[in-house]
Amino acid sequence: MKLETNARMLKSALKTVARATRWSSSIPVLGTVLFDGSTVTACDLDQEISVTMPVKSAKGSACIPHKTLLNLVSHLPGEEPVRIEAGEQGATLVFSSGRYDLPTAPVPDFPRLELSGEAKSIAIDGDGLKTALAFVSPFMSTEETRYYLNGVCLDVNDAVATDGHRMGVHPLGFDGEAFQRAIIPHAVVNALLLMPAPKAISIATEKRPMVDIRMDGARIRAKLIDGTFPDWRRVVPSMSPNAAHATLDRASLMHIAGRMASFGPSSGLSLAWDAERLAVAAKVWGGEVTARETMPVLSPSSGGNCTYNAHYLKSVLQVLRSDVVSFKCQDAHSPSAWRGDGDGYALLMPMRQGEDALATNLLSQLTAGKRLDEAA
Secondary structure: OEEEEHHHHHHHHHHHHHHHHOOOOOHHHHEEEEEEEEEEEEOOEEEEEEEEEEOOEEEOOOEEHHHHHHHHHOOOOOOOEEHHHHOOOEEEEEEEEEEEEEEEOHHHOOOOOOOOOEEEEEEOOOOOOOOOOHHHHHHHOOOOHHHHHOOEEEEEEEEEEEEEEEEEEEEEEEEEEHOOOOEEEEEHHHHHHHHOOOEEEEOOOOOOOOOEEEEEEEEEEEEOHHHHHHHOHHEEEEEOOEEEEEEHHHHHHHHHHHHOOOOOOOEOEEEEEOOOOEEEEEOOOOOOOOEEEEEEEEOOOOOEEEEOOHHHHHHHHHHHHHOOEEEEOOOOOOOOOEEHHHHHHHEEOOOOOOOOOHHHHHHHHHHHHOOHHHOO
């Protein structure tokens, strides 16, 4: 095998495929990358990422340890020419002022993922898919017992992710019925978000569910989560005309949530609002810290109260990405729907044992004319 390129191109390719390597695996070949001509591939048995990089020349194949090679080229100037030659005795990387001898693994031992059964090609809007995945991905679960939530479900026209406390929903921008409610794993979603927009997708659902995602100069092939995603539409509340709602400045509320969460676990952020202001209060568990803040409501609202986990509320506000957000909740014990000026929305479950009265009392005292520093 012989490859000639520069350090920047090689480093970029190695960083792109890094999510499909297992440096600490008991199977050494999973910590290597396969060079096949100008294509670099990594495979961890669950997903396979390939990148075709610009080269001066390339021929042959070899498996070289990924971490060692990435660490080395990361310390070279970007335009430094590098040459890799590999044979049965190992590989050698040469640049203008140095030579490094590296080990190799047998090329036949390198695993490859193949789609089983008949693969169905799906027409997609790659940018729309990435936009939807970016919106819902923060809500993916990492809980092993509910493995079917550890990814994003492509359900007809929507991308959906939930961890049981929060749920994100965003239109795909194309007809996704052919995905048959496929669940894209956590690792694949994160890798895809760092790569160019997909140009084409093929999916095989027989025997072993798998997906093949192709983009300019790269490809991801991976196993899908073999499970059934819950019927998420059943938990989307039907709001009555008199449901409590408010419109708020997103950044202001996010800063409040961040400040109150910084003190540690609490009994939740208690929110209470009327047509003019929102009161937010929290009491830290096991401590003597009680936090109270207030901010204006931006438009006429139907007053109400609810209590949320501060970190969950902040994560919802982060994905909405608009200056102004609005939310509705039927009552203090029902999920609330949060929207910005985009197409997606998020559902947030209330805390069951939160300090609901904290903000309600604060709001009533402010309404009665007390200053914030006088409120009990």
